[in-house]
Amino acid sequence: MSATPILLAVGHGTRDPAGVATIRALLERVRALRPALPVAACFAEICAPSLDDAVAGLGGPAVAVPLMLGRGYHSLVDIPGRTGPGTVVARPLGPHALLARALADRLRATPPADAVVLGAAGTSDPSGMADVRAAARLLGRHLGRPVAHGFAASAEPSLTDVVGDLRRRGARRVTVASYLLAPGFFHRRIHDSGADAVSPPIGVHDALATLILRRYDEAALAYGPLGETPQKAASRP
Template sequence: MTAPALVALAHGSRDPRSAETIGALVDEVRSTRPDLRIEKAFLELSKPSFQTVVDRLVRAGHDEIVVVPLLLTRAHHATVDVPAAIEAAMQRHPGLKVRATDVLGLETSFLEVLDVRLREALRRSRVRELDALVLAAAGTSDALANQSVARMARLWGTHHKLPVTAAFASAAPPAAGEAVRAFRAEGRRHIAVASLFLAPGFLPDRAAELALEAGAVAVSEPLGAHPEIARTILARYAVGAVELVPV
């Protein structure tokens, strides 16, 4: 019995660095489970599209697919766009079983990845001292999704024993620059910003630009390809594969 195929489904971006980073992350997953058929796909803006990948898998004989949405929060893309794409795929291929797992989400283990990326940024900027941190994320009109980022920021701050503010690149205040200026108004001068984005693109670039203009001493790169994120993708897949098994 062939194991279900795994499709790592990202949103997509016009920035080619985004698709390259998602590709590197999927390669990381493949290196861990070479026995599985693993594909990357995008909801929009990048290629290959989800429907193209599904067609390819069906032609290869796969009749079960587990989709892991590469989204850090459960907002509009997770609750509307992903289910709509899956429904369209199953309508086009009668008999095909597709199961979407929970989103990648904000696992506490991702704090380790944040730390790795931030240490890289601090080395590049030759920064040795910090007195505040900003956790910059995409932001959404979904208050619960933004609250999950704020919880992540509090956990991160507790770990480092530093004040941390969550900031957002769109849809919700404060912006990264505003968060940095608020800390500077308190007299803090060594403020670093961590990018809680999965891949590069317009929003992380904008957040970094605003933060540096406001006086941040360093801004990290997005999470990118990392073994911990690959492990989380496979953990989500394992749950989805079990749910496809008939009771």
């Protein structure tokens, strides 16, 4: 058994080849930051390798890190339910100040705006909605200005409504900070919100790669010093 648990990065999955390529490039950045750490990639749905196939082929302890920006079905129910007893599931990535730093960097690619909105994909989970609100507050603190939030799908307030409301209140230029890891369906939906500018997804960024490693390190504490499974580690005197 390996003394170092594998970092099993679990992406959501997308039919957009650019989205898959972005996740793989992001994990290359993770490997560059910690070359000795074994890193494997899989997806909860749509893409290969699947989470189930990846877990079946692990051959040792692992920490599954959901590449998700907040709590929701995949991070709270699906991924924990599909991993074996030798795998610990880390917290989702957000909200976190490192994500705010990365979002601020991506906003530099857009022109100055009167108002900034954090644009998230959408969730039906109340805890996930709360995570997006917290992420907007963190970005506002980083930028030193108020940041509203809206969802591209499946939640309220809708991003289109938030952009329209800001215009009615006098904002001439509205920019959306894309609270997404990679391009795909939801980024296209954000572009349809009526905003004047939309930042690129977070993508390959050192702050995001550092956060992935931080979530791994937090969860890896469940293992004993020799890479024992969490159950065995808990039984140590």
